[in-house]
Amino acid sequence: MxxxxxxxxxxxxxxxxxxxxxxxxxxxxxxxxxxxxxxxxxxxxxxxxxxxxxxxxxxxxxxxxxxxxxxxxxxxxxxxxxxxxxxxxxxxxxxxxxxxxxxxxxxxxxxxxxxxxxxxxxxxxxxxxxxxxxxxxxxxxxxxxxxxxxxxxxxxxxxxxxxxxxxxxxxxxxxxxxxxxxxxxxxxxxxxxxxxxxxxxxxxxxxxxxxxxxxxxxxxxxxxxxxxxxxxxxxxxxxxxxxxxxxxxxxxxxWLDLAGRANATAAELAVGLAAFPGVSIDQKVQTNAVFATLPRALHDKARAAGAQYHLWPHDQAEDGDEPVSIRLVAGWDADPADVRAFLSALA
Amino acid sequence: MxxxxxxxxxxxxxxxxxxxxxxxxxxxxxxxxxxxxxxxxxxxxxxxxxxxxxxxxxxxxxxxxxxxxxxxxxxxxxxxxxxxxxxxxxxxxxxxxxxxxxxxxxxxxxxxxxxxxxxxxxxxxxxxxxxxxxxxxxxxxxxxxxxxxxxxxxxxxxxxxxxxxxxxxxxxxxxxxxxxxxxxxxxxxxxxxxxxxxxxxxxxxxxxxxxxxxxxxxxxxxxxxxxxxxxxxxxxxxxxxxxxxxxxxxxxxxWLDLAGRANATAAELAVGLAAFPGVSIDQKVQTNAVFATLPRALHDKARAAGAQYHLWPHDQAEDGDEPVSIRLVAGWDADPADVRAFLSALA
Amino acid sequence: MxxxxxxxxxxxxxxxxxxxxxxxxxxxxxxxxxxxxxxxxxxxxxxxxxxxxxxxxxxxxxxxxxxxxxxxxxxxxxxxxxxxxxxxxxxxxxxxxxxxxxxxxxxxxxxxxxxxxxxxxxxxxxxxxxxxxxxxxxxxxxxxxxxxxxxxxxxxxxxxxxxxxxxxxxxxxxxxxxxxxxxxxxxxxxxxxxxxxxxxxxxxxxxxxxxxxxxxxxxxxxxxxxxxxxxxxxxxxxxxxxxxxxxxxxxxxxWLDLAGRANATAAELAVGLAAFPGVSIDQKVQTNAVFATLPRALHDKARAAGAQYHLWPHDQAEDGDEPVSIRLVAGWDADPADVRAFLSALA
Amino acid sequence: MxxxxxxxxxxxxxxxxxxxxxxxxxxxxxxxxxxxxxxxxxxxxxxxxxxxxxxxxxxxxxxxxxxxxxxxxxxxxxxxxxxxxxxxxxxxxxxxxxxxxxxxxxxxxxxxxxxxxxxxxxxxxxxxxxxxxxxxxxxxxxxxxxxxxxxxxxxxxxxxxxxxxxxxxxxxxxxxxxxxxxxxxxxxxxxxxxxxxxxxxxxxxxxxxxxxxxxxxxxxxxxxxxxxxxxxxxxxxxxxxxxxxxxxxxxxxxWLDLAGRANATAAELAVGLAAFPGVSIDQKVQTNAVFATLPRALHDKARAAGAQYHLWPHDQAEDGDEPVSIRLVAGWDADPADVRAFLSALA
Structure with missing residues (x-):
């Protein structure tokens, strides 16, 4: 993940x-x-x-x-x-x-x-x-x-x-x-x-x-x-x-196949994330990055499940109560199982 | 001037x-x-x-x-x-x-x-x-x-x-x-x-x-x-x-005398300018520069009288109808007669 | 070669x-x-x-x-x-x-x-x-x-x-x-x-x-x-x-094995070259480079056989009558057969 | 001097x-x-x-x-x-x-x-x-x-x-x-x-x-x-x-007058110096610099008289017995009296 x-x-x-x-x-x-x-x-x-x-x-x-x-x-x-x-x-x-x-x-x-x-x-x-x-x-x-x-x-x-x-x-x-x-x-x-x-x-x-x-x-x-x-x-x-x-x-x-695959994974992540209450998708997802804001509880669940991604901007606290803004980037080799695991972890 | x-x-x-x-x-x-x-x-x-x-x-x-x-x-x-x-x-x-x-x-x-x-x-x-x-x-x-x-x-x-x-x-x-x-x-x-x-x-x-x-x-x-x-x-x-x-x-x-003299000249310019209808002094005049906005007619008079100063910002038109924003800088050697001449020219 | x-x-x-x-x-x-x-x-x-x-x-x-x-x-x-x-x-x-x-x-x-x-x-x-x-x-x-x-x-x-x-x-x-x-x-x-x-x-x-x-x-x-x-x-x-x-x-x-192999190849090249009349080895051969001067005829034979190496210094003529100074560098993967072929070509 | x-x-x-x-x-x-x-x-x-x-x-x-x-x-x-x-x-x-x-x-x-x-x-x-x-x-x-x-x-x-x-x-x-x-x-x-x-x-x-x-x-x-x-x-x-x-x-x-004056002073210094036994003028004196080698005793006299010039090259000892190589540069404003005083000091 x-x-x-x-x-x-x-x-x-x-x-x-x-x-x-x-x-x-x-x-x-x-x-x-x-x-x-x-x-x-x-x-x-x-x-x-x-x-x-x-x-x-x-x-x-x-x-x-x-x-x-x-x-x-x-x-x-x-x-x-x-x-x-x-x-x-x-x-x-x-x-x-x-x-x-x-x-x-x-x-x-x-x-x-x-x-x-x-x-x-x-x-x-x-x-x-x-x-x-x-x-x-x-x-x-x-x-x-x-x-x-x-x-x-x-x-x-x-x-x-x-x-x-x-x-x-x-x-x-x-x-x-x-x-x-x-x-x-x-x-x-x-x-x-x-x-x-x-x-x-x-x-x-x-x-x-x-x-x-x-x-x-x-x-x-x-x-x-x-x-x-x-x-x-x-x-x-x-x-x-x-x-x-x-x-x-x-x-x-x-090159285009791999890029398309990464883009598709990002789209899947965005759709999945958006389904959770309190989540906002902060940028149009046009390529392979997703910028989203999550309730703190979801972020904590994701981290607990071992998901890796960056807080974006970087100067947010890992701990706290406020919502968290994050960036997810999908590589060409993102494992579909990882996407499912990530979304399940939030559920 | x-x-x-x-x-x-x-x-x-x-x-x-x-x-x-x-x-x-x-x-x-x-x-x-x-x-x-x-x-x-x-x-x-x-x-x-x-x-x-x-x-x-x-x-x-x-x-x-x-x-x-x-x-x-x-x-x-x-x-x-x-x-x-x-x-x-x-x-x-x-x-x-x-x-x-x-x-x-x-x-x-x-x-x-x-x-x-x-x-x-x-x-x-x-x-x-x-x-x-x-x-x-x-x-x-x-x-x-x-x-x-x-x-x-x-x-x-x-x-x-x-x-x-x-x-x-x-x-x-x-x-x-x-x-x-x-x-x-x-x-x-x-x-x-x-x-x-x-x-x-x-x-x-x-x-x-x-x-x-x-x-x-x-x-x-x-x-x-x-x-x-x-x-x-x-x-x-x-x-x-x-x-x-x-x-x-x-x-x-x-050095302090000369600077003080320049500052005083700027103050004098600002006071003089502010007395004209339609003129605004756009920055506090604390040292030797005056930033002001003038009705176009005043600017034209000043130019006609030979006054030299910069439009500030630079990308304003020399000709036109709108008000003009300018910068006046007073040197240590500004001639009091020039200040008077400048202000008279606007009158 | x-x-x-x-x-x-x-x-x-x-x-x-x-x-x-x-x-x-x-x-x-x-x-x-x-x-x-x-x-x-x-x-x-x-x-x-x-x-x-x-x-x-x-x-x-x-x-x-x-x-x-x-x-x-x-x-x-x-x-x-x-x-x-x-x-x-x-x-x-x-x-x-x-x-x-x-x-x-x-x-x-x-x-x-x-x-x-x-x-x-x-x-x-x-x-x-x-x-x-x-x-x-x-x-x-x-x-x-x-x-x-x-x-x-x-x-x-x-x-x-x-x-x-x-x-x-x-x-x-x-x-x-x-x-x-x-x-x-x-x-x-x-x-x-x-x-x-x-x-x-x-x-x-x-x-x-x-x-x-x-x-x-x-x-x-x-x-x-x-x-x-x-x-x-x-x-x-x-x-x-x-x-x-x-x-x-x-x-x-x-790393040391490969370097030793390259050094040994260079030594072999030098010994082989030195056996030809008119050839001088111009530098002690301590590692994997050989600097030598060859009669033009030998150089022409080598080139005809397809041997690749640099004239050293570069500003010598490829054609002519005078002796030619060259640099040979042995890589870790020099083929012993290439060394033999090169020396045979000169004979 | x-x-x-x-x-x-x-x-x-x-x-x-x-x-x-x-x-x-x-x-x-x-x-x-x-x-x-x-x-x-x-x-x-x-x-x-x-x-x-x-x-x-x-x-x-x-x-x-x-x-x-x-x-x-x-x-x-x-x-x-x-x-x-x-x-x-x-x-x-x-x-x-x-x-x-x-x-x-x-x-x-x-x-x-x-x-x-x-x-x-x-x-x-x-x-x-x-x-x-x-x-x-x-x-x-x-x-x-x-x-x-x-x-x-x-x-x-x-x-x-x-x-x-x-x-x-x-x-x-x-x-x-x-x-x-x-x-x-x-x-x-x-x-x-x-x-x-x-x-x-x-x-x-x-x-x-x-x-x-x-x-x-x-x-x-x-x-x-x-x-x-x-x-x-x-x-x-x-x-x-x-x-x-x-x-x-x-x-x-x-500019040419001043340069000519400096050149002439250098020529005068060179001629004067060359008259001393043991002095060699080491470069043709074509402009305003004189490079000369002096017996140590002459150098010591010059220094004692207050003459200022550089040892050239710099890495010679100020003290010692061997001859000294020096550079004299004549400025446009070299005082003829200084030249005379310098040469007299060596006598």
Whole structure:
């Protein structure tokens, strides 16, 4: 009954098998091998983006920070949601990799930036100026930190506002597959066709072992990325083992199947929870996270039964009388039995 | 009729005279000269801080950024007001000099942080964590960007909250003399006795040519500062010319006289403005800035008469019909005739 | 016949098996799992260093750069060999992670720094000074970039010279196991007992998939490392898969067996090569690399037979008449048949 | 008798007078004033470079580091002489401002890089590569740290070699006026006509109080410089006082007169010294520095008479029997009586 994080999950058997298959003989290192080329081609194909430049890195933090460093110099301003992972959960990694860029926070319900809020933030921060820095990038998380999504039209609207002010657009797609699965749209529609310049494509949470792709739709920045990746400590020497994961994960739409499975589990959890008196579901459940508020007694029962999840926000007391707000995240490998056990425990 | 900025003002004759007097013969460079030692001693005396470490730099931006870099590493969190100069007007200099620290914004009326708002911000951002970074510093601007002040008791209260959470306290004193003159308290009472660890002491705006002091009340950080200053390009070779300014500026309380004069001019402007129908004074006028809203017709008259000041916020239209919000800043050398001329022009 | 790099090799079956075994169920992420604790304990045990702080990262570049960032601030000076990997092959990663530290190069035969050369370099660069920076660290590569080693007494002598001048000591152990296997000494004797403060312990080249350990013998720096690792993009979310590799690799001395095997292959290559007229072996072959000069005709035969290796230095012509200098590296998984085939091809 | 440094000297009376004259009324800040525009125009005129972008900063370290940051990113390689000030005396400032670029050292007699040495260094470091970084810039100091000069043809030859390899060219002109005065060539001939892209033009040592110009011959980089200058803490608020110095210093060729005067004093010192038995002049005396080796007895006499100069290199003993190597630097304001007194003291 571990609903703490999709990072708690394992690696899908087909990805494990691909790693084993890749472990044959000696091949060129640092990304010059055949498996890597195949994986890059496969990403381009899936995104219908034959000119895109595709790079694999070893963590989501690095994927985001390196991507942003292509878009914003140290005097740049990056707009993102107040709850964006790059702001709250990466310990200044974007600032480090960009050389000091400033994240300007846009508030919004459901973890989402609205066009109005983005316009307000841009207006408030004004033109580029030597005193205030230069507007450089918008970063959207999709699916968001609150499990909600932007659809292609919404992304396109926000991108257009950003572009109008001279900003490029980054998408933090740590859970991009979950968004795709929820929206039933194509990868191209949710990214470059909607104005996204660079995508951090998360694979680790969704069935891989440790690999993320950076997809640069404007290939002009590709060479700079290579230098930045190496000096950022993100150029894997035995590169084939990153690439093999990606290949297997995309093969036959596995990535979408796994994301869909996680989304479905979250939906099941939400429906089950909502049936208990006093429980509120606090966010639309669009992907694989459920944010809910429970009467304390239910929370105590869940904990007693061994359920793992985070209090959300973190600064609530484990003990007490008041209702508790929690986050449940469903991994691709959530056991249906666990879901039943969890809901039974509350009964 | 230049009320655009106190940076528009000149250098006080006694400071100019001190520069001329310092221009005698050959003396050791890089701050090892007698004038520098005398100026450092004088600052320590004025602050009743015999152990403080005193350093001179060439810009307020550098004074703030170098000071903060002693208090927060790249993974540190610095709390400051949403309108703090370090956030809005230094183009990422704190991020650059700290190696990526994150500024967390605390909202508040009048440019001031309240104890409640600080506590809320600290609670919301939570404990140090490898994912979210480490709480490191509180930065207070005094006088604030809106011309208001914190008195010693207020500084002490905020410092105590900060210290409780493990934060050090920086004061951006670009207009510290104006705050002192307004509050009629001692430099020590408004800084180290109230819990301030490092002060950026602004002199340039207030009658000097180009020098700011960094006063480090805990001298343990002094050596690191020296390295940081040099590699930051802020170690003046002909150091005596920085130090001579500071000596003359402190001599006989000149700094407080000049600040008091600027404050008085602002008060006069505010009183004069408030007498016009339709004018509102939007902030308490405690130091040398006036924030006011004027009927458009008055603004047009002022402009026609050649008055210089900034629209505040900047994104208002110069032309139109609606009322205009403006900022007037009085320098130490504001000409009383200019004040009269300005007010007459509106009549 | 791939002797280009030990990064070309695969993953040892026992390491693959450990990854498969670790792929069971849901476990806490970000290094708080049981496998990680077991792997850290195992490293401490192997190094007889119960207080050491042990951290896993995803690349050798990151292991080095993060380690150095604990020892040297941006104004620090790091002494290393002119051919050190941190100088020649990491694209400024140490400079990036330290915030600008300067690498001072010490020349020396065989990729090794001698005590006399180190003393000369330290004397030439002099004391700490605000103009020249602060002496901070010595970085030794062991085994070196030229396949040679420092024995414990040599490390201790260099460390003592460094410490005398206030420097800490880092060891780049990308091929540390090869050095141990060659020297037949204990890990403790070659590191902390010889004055090493931090070790980058390479596992990837030597039978793992992608993991390096940073072993900090003075645990005071451990917390800072955690922050630096996260913001450096090196905190693996599904941490168990890094740790499982290390556990299997150390188990039963596998790491030393694999390194010994690679060393033996290199020795065999060297002996075989030396038998050809006109061939010179240009460096003592102490670990798994052979540097040799071949008559052009031999090189042409090798290439014709499909042998892969690097010209060393790189700026030699592939075509021509002059002798060719080359580097051969033996991986843990070099096929004895390949060695025989290579030598036969030259005959 | 202070020959320690040209930083020990004062400010020329005409520069002081210009500062006094600039101290009139209120003018726009941050470089938007008339005096600044005039000074920029004057620099362009003197350099016959109507399109050049001209910026004033407050220290030579900042001028160099900001200039280099326009030419080399964090993964860039900058070639400079082993004794270049940017390597030996700026505490990592170039690394800090560039975000980690690496300085590659080219040895050479007399503080000068020869074409052959530059070619060798470029060949040894090879092509751009993701492992080794990108070749980005050559930095030449003129006059050099050893008081010697490159003439226009020599600069052009080195620039051509650099450009062939894709490098831009920076000139550290902390003593550029001394080089011009020695060579009797035009500023344009010694810079952009000889392939220099950016010049750090030193004024402080040569009669100013504290100002350096950065002259960017390719104006495309001008906007980026403005952002970098501000966040680097080098945008002076009361800018007119920087600009007024430059204007007066260039007016009527004052800068060349002062440099010529300093050069002549150095020549006089060298001739005088050389007349003493046992004295050797160790470098050609082309500008305002004399490097000489003295019998200990002469050194003792000089010290007894109160002469100030540096032992060069620094790590010689003040006491002893062996000859002493020293550096004498003549400032623009060296007193002829001091020269006579110094030489008499040795007799």
């Amino acid at each position: 571990n609903f703490a994080s999709d990072n708690a999950g394992g690696v899908h058997p087909r990805v494990m098998a691909a790693l084993a298959a890749a472990n044959e003989g000696q091949v060129p290192s640092y990304g010059t091998d055949r498996i890597t080329r195949a994986a890059q081609d496969r990403v381009r194909e899936v995104f219908e983006a034959p000119d895109a430049s595709v790079h694999f890195v070893m963590s989501g933090t690095a994927a985001n920070a390196l991507s942003l460093s292509l878009l914003a110099p140290g005097w740049g301003k990056i707009y993102c949601h107040s709850d964006a992972h790059i702001q709250t959960s990466e310990t200044g990694s974007p600032e480090f990799f960009t050389g000091g860029a400033k994240l300007l926070l846009v508030p919004g319900d459901d973890g989402r930036i609205t066009p109005a809020a983005l316009s307000r933030a841009l207006a408030a921060n004004g033109r580029d100026s030597v005193h205030a820095g230069a507007n450089m990038a918008l970063s959207l998380t999709n699916a968001t930190e609150w499990g909600t999504v932007y659809d292609p039209a919404e992304v396109a609207t926000l991108s257009a506002i950003a572009r109008e002010m001279g900003l490029s657009v980054h998408m933090d797609g740590a859970r991009f597959a979950n968004a795709l699965a929820a929206l039933q749209v194509s990868p191209a529609d949710l990214t470059w066709r909607a104005g996204v310049d660079i995508l951090s494509l998360g694979a680790t949470k969704n069935g891989c072992m440790g690999v993320e792709a950076v997809v640069i739709f404007d290939p002009e920045k590709a060479e700079e990325f290579e230098f930045r990746r190496k000096r950022g400590g993100q150029l894997a020497s035995k590169h084939r083992y990153l690439s093999a994961q990606i290949l297997a994960w995309l093969e036959g739409g596995l | 230049n009320f655009a900025s106190d940076n528009a003002g000149g250098v006080h004759p006694r400071v100019m005279a001190a520069l001329a007097a310092a221009n005698e013969g050959q003396v050791p460079s890089y701050g090892t000269d007698r004038i520098t030692r005398a100026a450092q001693d004088r600052v320590r005396e004025v602050f009743e801080a015999p152990d403080a470490s005193v350093h001179f730099v060439m810009s307020g931006t550098a004074a703030n950024a170098l000071s903060l870099s002693l208090l927060a590493p790249g993974w540190g969190k610095i709390y400051c007001h949403s309108d703090a100069h370090i956030q809005t007007s230094e183009t990422g200099s704190p991020e650059f000099f700290t190696g990526g620290a994150k500024l967390l914004l605390v909202p508040g009326d009048d440019g001031r942080i309240t104890p409640a708002a600080l506590s809320r911000a600290l609670a919301a951002n939570g404990r140090d964590s490898v994912h979210a970074g480490a709480n490191m510093a509180l930065s207070l601007t005094n006088a604030t960007e809106w011309g208001t002040v914190y008195d010693p008791a207020e500084v002490a209260t905020l410092s105590a909250i900060a210290r409780e959470m493990g934060l050090s306290v920086h004061m951006d004193g670009a207009r510290f003399a104006n705050a002192l003159a307004a509050l009629q308290v001692s430099p020590a009472d408004l800084t180290w006795r109230a819990g301030v660890d490092i002060l950026s002491l602004g002199a340039t705006k207030n009658g000097c040519m180009g020098v700011e002091a960094v006063v480090i009340f805990d001298p343990e950080k002094a050596e690191e500062f020296e390295f940081r200053r040099k590699r930051g390009g802020q170690l003046a070779s002909k150091h005596r010319y920085l130090s001579a300014q500071i000596l003359a500026w402190l001599e006989g309380g000149l | 791939n002797f280009a790099s030990d990064n070309a090799g695969g993953v040892h079956p026992r390491v693959m098996a450990a990854l498969a075994a670790a792929n069971e169920g849901q476990v806490p992420s970000y290094g708080t799992d049981r496998i990680t604790r077991a792997a850290q304990d195992r490293v401490r045990e192997v190094f007889e260093a119960p207080d050491a702080s042990v951290h896993f990262v995803m690349s050798g570049t990151a292991a080095n750069a993060l380690s150095l960032s604990l020892l040297a601030p941006g104004w620090g000076k790091i002494y290393c060999h002119s051919d050190a990997h941190i100088q020649t092959s990491e694209t400024g990663s140490p400079e990036f992670f330290t915030g600008g530290a300067k690498l001072l190069l010490v020349p020396g035969d065989d990729g090794r720094i001698t005590p006399a050369a180190l003393s000369r370099a330290l004397a030439a660069n002099g004391r700490d000074s605000v103009h020249a920076g602060a002496n901070m660290a010595l970085s030794l590569t062991n085994a070196t970039e030229w396949g040679t080693v420092y024995d414990p007494a040599e490390v201790a002598t260099l460390s003592a010279i460094a410490r005398e001048m206030g420097l800490s000591v880092h060891m780049d152990g990308a091929r540390f196991a090869n050095a141990l296997a060659a020297l037949q000494v204990s890990p403790a004797d070659l590191t902390w007992r010889a004055g090493v403060d931090i070790l980058s312990l390479g596992a990837t080249k030597n039978g793992c998939m992608g993991v390096e350990a940073v072993v900090i013998f003075d645990p005071e720096k451990a917390e800072e490392f955690e922050f630096r690792r996260k913001r450096g993009g090196q905190l693996a979310s599904k941490h168990r898969y890094l740790s499982a590799q290390i556990l299997a690799w150390l188990e039963g001395g596998l | 202070n020959f320690a440094s040209d930083n020990a000297g004062g400010v020329h009376p005409r520069v002081m007078a210009a500062l006094a004259a600039a101290n009139e009324g209120q003018v726009p800040s941050y470089g938007t004033d008339r005096i600044t525009r005039a000074a920029q125009d004057r620099v362009r005129e003197v350099f016959e470079a109507p399109d050049a972008s001209v910026h004033f900063v407050m220290s030579g370290t900042a001028a160099n580091a900001l200039s280099l940051s326009l030419l080399a990113p964090g993964w860039g390689k900058i070639y400079c002489h082993s004794d270049a000030h940017i390597q030996t005396s700026e505490t990592g400032s170039p690394e800090f401002f560039t975000g980690g670029a690496k300085l590659l050292l080219v040895p050479g007699d007399d503080g000068r890089i020869t074409p052959a040495a530059l070619s060798r260094a470029l060949a040894a470091n090879g092509r751009d590569s993701v492992h080794a970084g990108a070749n980005m810039a050559l930095s030449l100091t003129n006059a050099t740290e050893w008081g010697t000069v490159y003439d226009p043809a020599e600069v052009a030859t080195l620039s051509a070699i650099a450009r062939e390899m894709g490098l831009s060219v920076h000139m550290d002109g902390a003593r550029f006026a001394n080089a011009l005065a020695a060579l009797q060539v035009s500023p344009a001939d010694l810079t952009w006509r000889a392939g220099v892209d950016i010049l750090s033009l030193g004024a402080t040592k040569n009669g100013c109080m504290g100002v350096e110009a950065v002259v960017i011959f390719d104006p495309e980089k001008a906007e980026e410089f403005e952002f970098r200058r501000k966040r680097g803490g080098q945008l002076a608020s009361k800018h007119r006082y920087l600009s007024a110095q430059i204007l007066a210093w260039l007016e009527g060729g004052l």
